[in-house]
Amino acid sequence: MIDAYELFAKLPKAELHLHIEGSFEPELMFEIARRNEIDIPFATVEELRKAYDFSNLQDFLDIYYQGMNVLQTEQDYYDLTWAYLERVNEDNVRHVEIFFDPQGHTERGVPFETVITGIRAALEDGKSQLGISYKLIMSFLRHLSEEDAFDCLEQAKPFLKWIDGIGLDSSEKGNPPEKFARVYEDCRGLGLKLVAHAGEEGPADYVWSALNILKVDRLDHGNRSLDDPELVVHLADRQMALTVCPLSNLKLCVVQDMKNHPMRVMLEKGLLVTLNSDDPSYFGGYVNDNFKALHDALDMCVEEAVALAKNSFTGSFLEASDIRGWHDLIDAQVAEMAG
């Protein structure tokens, strides 16, 4: 009998919820801090890792923004992105749709151009050297104002040919989607794909707002949707993709125990759920580690592993013909491994 984890690990996958700044491993952070002559308030990599102990989203965000402070040059952004791509190549991730948080950099004086040029150069090298295709999603920080978001959009305008979509992240509670209704409307007019974090810590109402007011094409997290049966039916009927992040949910106390993770329930209710790592350096693992954690807690079956691998492409912004191609490849690989 084929093991569900072994199967998932080997199958081609897409990752749809990944903050590139959240893939910043402590070793690389120290190296970049040293070359930029910036002090980190931790003496060693081990001490830094010990600080990754969070009670909620805000606890994490405080250390996440501090971590990205050492990034300054195009080379820094290249190295950060390249390290992520090399790592997920080992997990057989073949397509990535990654977030970056421009405001976390521009508000420290790093030009928008420096950030996006470095990230894009690594993504292009990932495509040519590792065969990993990509989309790039610019996220607005929701704890900042609507005016700040519009300012970020202005800075992005010369680079829109490199940007596939926009997202909304950072402190959810008290910053409902409607705060950014007009920014999203403009971005929709620019032909950008729209996603937003909703229902991670915030209520199911925020998921409704993301759908009805922001008109998102995909939802990030969405865990709290399960509090509202009508919303669950609506999401399932529309086959709205949800980018779920189990290790993140555990580390940020969105779930108290992996045994209570809603992934299985979500699958059973017919939701188009995908599996992602969110901020792998901070939450203890990349996409295959996320499956392993679910498998250890919930004893995932082969059908669930296959469904998650296929959903990762279904929920992507790839062309329909490419998605079909990946599904066919997964079916062929499953048949070969089962036989």
Ligand SMILES: Nc1ncnc2[nH]cnc12
């Ligand atoms: N899980 C998360 N939720 C909200 N904002 C984030 N920024 C990085 N990771 C995040």
Ligand SMILES: [Zn+2]
């Ligand atoms: Zn996230």
